[in-house]
Amino acid sequence: xxxxxxxxxxxxxxxxxxxxxxxxxxxxxxxxxxxxxxxxxxxxxxxxxxxxxxxxxxxxxxxxxxxxxxxxxxxxxxxxxxxxxxxxxxxxxxxxxxxxxxxxxxxxxxxxxxxxxxxxxxxxxxxxxxxxxxxxxxxxxxxxxxxxxxxxxxxxxxxxxxxxxxxxxxxxxxxxxxxxxxxxxxxxxxxxxxxxxxxxxxxxxxxxxxxxxxxxxxxxxxxxxxxxxxxxxxxxxxxxxxxxxxxxxxxxxxxxxxxxxxxxxxxxxxxxxxxxxxxxxxxxxxxxxxxxxxxxxxxxxxxxxxxxxxxxxxxxxxxxxxxxxxxxxxxxxxxxxxxxxxxxxxxxxxxxxxxxxxxxxxxxxxxxxxxxxxxxxxxx
Amino acid sequence: xxxxxxxxxxxxxxxxxxxxxxxxxxxxxxxxxxxxxxxxxxxxxxxxxxxxxxxxxxxxxxxxxxxxxxxxxxxxxxxxxxxxxxxxxxxxxxxxxxxxxxxxxxxxxxxxxxxxxxxxxxxxxxxxxxxxxxxxxxxxx
Numbered sequence: 001x002x003x004x005x006x007x008x009x010x011x012x013x014x015x016x017x018x019x020x021x022x023x024x025x026x027x028x029x030x031x032x033x034x035x036x037x038x039x040x041x042x043x044x045x046x047x048x049x050x051x052x053x054x055x056x057x058x059x060x061x062x063x064x065x066x067x068x069x070x071x072x073x074x075x076x077x078x079x080x081x082x083x084x085x086x087x088x089x090x091x092x093x094x095x096x097x098x099x100x101x102x103x104x105x106x107x108x109x110x111x112x113x114x115x116x117x118x119x120x121x122x123x124x125x126x127x128x129x130x131x132x133x134x135x136x137x138x139x140x141x142x143x144x145x146x147x148x149x150x151x152x153x154x155x156x157x158x159x160x161x162x163x164x165x166x167x168x169x170x171x172x173x174x175x176x177x178x179x180x181x182x183x184x185x186x187x188x189x190x191x192x193x194x195x196x197x198x199x200x201x202x203x204x205x206x207x208x209x210x211x212x213x214x215x216x217x218x219x220x221x222x223x224x225x226x227x228x229x230x231x232x233x234x235x236x237x238x239x240x241x242x243x244x245x246x247x248x249x250x251x252x253x254x255x256x257x258x259x260x261x262x263x264x265x266x267x268x269x270x271x272x273x274x275x276x277x278x279x280x281x282x283x284x285x286x287x288x289x290x291x292x293x294x295x296x297x298x299x300x301x302x303x304x305x306x307x308x309x310x311x312x313x314x315x316x317x318x319x320x321x322x323x324x325x326x327x328x329x330x331x332x333x334x335x336x337x338x339x340x341x342x343x344x345x346x347x348x349x350x351x352x353x354x355x356x357x358x359x360x361x362x363x364x365x366x367x368x369x370x371x372x373x374x375x376x377x378x379x380x
Numbered sequence: 381x382x383x384x385x386x387x388x389x390x391x392x393x394x395x396x397x398x399x400x401x402x403x404x405x406x407x408x409x410x411x412x413x414x415x416x417x418x419x420x421x422x423x424x425x426x427x428x429x430x431x432x433x434x435x436x437x438x439x440x441x442x443x444x445x446x447x448x449x450x451x452x453x454x455x456x457x458x459x460x461x462x463x464x465x466x467x468x469x470x471x472x473x474x475x476x477x478x479x480x481x482x483x484x485x486x487x488x489x490x491x492x493x494x495x496x497x498x499x500x501x502x503x504x505x506x507x508x509x510x511x512x513x514x515x516x517x518x519x520x521x
Contacts, residue, residue: 117454125397125422126477129512130452130459138450139467146448146490190465191451191486237428239418241475244448244467366422366477 002212004091004227006378007101007219008037009335014204014323015173016111022054023061025205025328026107030066033103033207039219041066044209045099047073048089050082050106051327053113062105080276080362081232082106083206084330084374088230090210100215106331107205110324115201117189120364134198134277136364138190141279144245145192147294150282152192154297156183158278159196161306162314166321168307168348173202173323183278197278202323206331208338223342227334228261229377235369242369249370250287250361257357257375258289265289268377269353270311270340272333274361275318284359285313288375307348315340315348326362333358334376341380354380393501393510397422399439400511406498407439408476408513419472440476442496444468444515447475451485458502468494468515482516493518 010032012025026049034041047068049059056075063069078085083106090104117132124131144150160180166172178196186195210227211219233256235249242248258264268290275281286293290311299305305313316322316336319329337356339345356378363371392400399407410421415432421440426433449466452459464480466488480488481499494515501512 116456119456125394128394129477129479130455130463130465131477132452132455134454135450135452135465138452139448139465142450143448143490188451188453190453193450237420237424238475239429240473241447241469367420 001095002097002214004094005211005216005220006208006225006227006334006338007039007211007216008033008035008209009207009338010036011171011206011332011335012204013171014202014325014332017109017203018111020109020203022051022058022107022109022205023065025109025203026058026062026105026207027065029107029205029207030062030103030105033209037209038221039101039209041068043101043219044068044071044103045101046093047071047103047105048076048086049073050076050084050086050330051108052077052079052082053110054108054327058107059105062107078362078372080274080326081330081360081372081374082327082362084333084358084360084376085232085372087208087331087334087376088232088374091227091230094210094212100212102210103207104210104331105205105207106327106329108325108327109203110201110326111203125366126364132190133364134193135190137277137279138193140244140283141192144279144282147245150297152184153180154301155197155278156180157300158275158281159183159320161300162275162318162320165307165315165348166317168346169317169322172317172321173200174317174321193277193279199276199319199324202325204323204325204328204332206328206335208331208334225338225341226379227376228379229257229375231256231260232372232374234372237367238369245283246293247283247287247370249373250284250359251289253373253375254288254359257377261377261379263355263377267355268311268357269355270315270350271313271357271359272316272318272336273313273359275314275320276324278320281313281318284361288357288359307350312350315345315350330358330360330374333360334378337378341378390500390509390511393512398513400498404498406496406511406513407442408496409437409439410474411435412438419474421474421476440474441471443518444470444494446488446490446492446494448490449480449488464488466515479514480516481514488517493521
């Protein structure tokens with residue numbers, strides 16, 4: 001089976017874009033990725049577009065903008081893992097031998113779609129009794145504090161770290177560093193979480209050009225990075241209630257990715273993980289096996305997850321700092337991995353990184369631990 | 381002599397998951413696997429444990445233990461904030477999300493013994509009051 005390589009990446013500025021729409025942002029990222037790949041756009045054979053709330057055929061509207069309408073394209077929805085799922089679908093099309101050059105693009109114009117707290121689908125029994133995404137994570141935070149003795153200050157340090165990284169990322173939604181006190185004094189959203197514990201409502205898009213070994217021989221360049229694994233699972237229905245302080249879904253998706261890539265968690269040099277809330281980063285890195293369960297809050301306090309620390313987490317600023325345009329998020333994570341592995345990450349560069357991991361996890365349905373989870377492993 | 385009108389019982393806000401009986405009692409409704417005995421909320425088509433398709437629709441116990449909770453301070457326009465929201469574990473081995481009642485929103489504790497109460501829960505399209513479920517701490521809890 002052929003390998004898959006990331007040949008080009010593109011990403012818009014993340015933030016509020018009142019003048020743009022989802023297709024326009026997607027087209028901008030698309031064009032940048034083609035330029036970065038250094039290829040004739042006519043070589044692109046197929047495309048996948050991840051988005052959540054942008055309506056029918058958003059991917060086709062992007063193709064129309066860039067002059068490539070006519071290609072096979074699928075729109076992909078998997079909640080906050082939509083963009084990452086688009087990358088996985090693109091990689092499968094290449095591994096299956098059907099295509100050699102495929103674009104994966106993720107986009108979202110979220111500021112025009114909702115404000116306030118995101119909720120599960122209104123038809124869901126949990127939404128019907130008042131579930132919001134912040135409240136679900138708040139409940140997990142409270143239980144984690146009870147079970148593992150995490151302090152509120154330690155949890156705030158996750159947000160402080162990610163906003164510090166975002167301040168060094170010109171494409172991030174937030175460019176201002178904050179303090180622990182800023183987090184603890186921000187507006188309460190769902191106890192114990194406050195505004196700075198929550199990712200913002202963001203517009204943005206990102207795109208990656210993936211190629212097969214065969215195409216890489218003809219088109220490849222030194223800045224190409226190998227996509228060693230791209231795994232996806234959906235959450236299971238619990239037969240018995242399980243601790244909400246651990247993520248079997250994240251664990252399973254990561255184990256499959258480690259096996260495919262032929263690595264273990266100790267080989268990962270840095271990671272972009274789905275920190276939709278501060279507590280989410282804690283649950284994710286422990287589920288991924290990058291930190292032992294219950295150990296991450298103290299590790300963050302010691303600076304182990306900082307750029308320059310033992311295992312940098314979310315050097316881009318993560319969802320908390322860079323922003324979270326749902327469909328764009330998973331693709332933007334891979335853009336960050338590629339830029340770090342190429343040595344193009346500017347003043348947030350992680351020195352000597354060879355293996356990067358990206359993790360997305362999205363959606364909530366009653367009785368299911370999590371709706372969709374993806375892990376991507378990129379190797380220099 | 382005056383006759384009192386029999387009090388009408390409001391209808392359930394979610395009849396599939398929550399049954400309100402003629403005498404005003406409320407029950408969460410789910411599935412029990414006829415093969416392995418596992419319980420699920422809400423009703424399922426097949427057992428997630430053994431994949432058996434012979435599932436029986438059952439009423440669940442009205443007691444539970446509070447696993448975790450939050451006080452929601454920002455929500456959709458449908459819900460007036462703040463309100464307490466918690467996951468409660470039923471004796472059948474099922475975890476259910478419910479609003480909490482009976483105390484100030486901040487005043488719940490993990491591990492508390494809870495019980496289901498039927499309370500007004502929004503209105504239907506014609507403005508009629510609907511009945512929903514909340515869990516409150518048991519007396520002495």
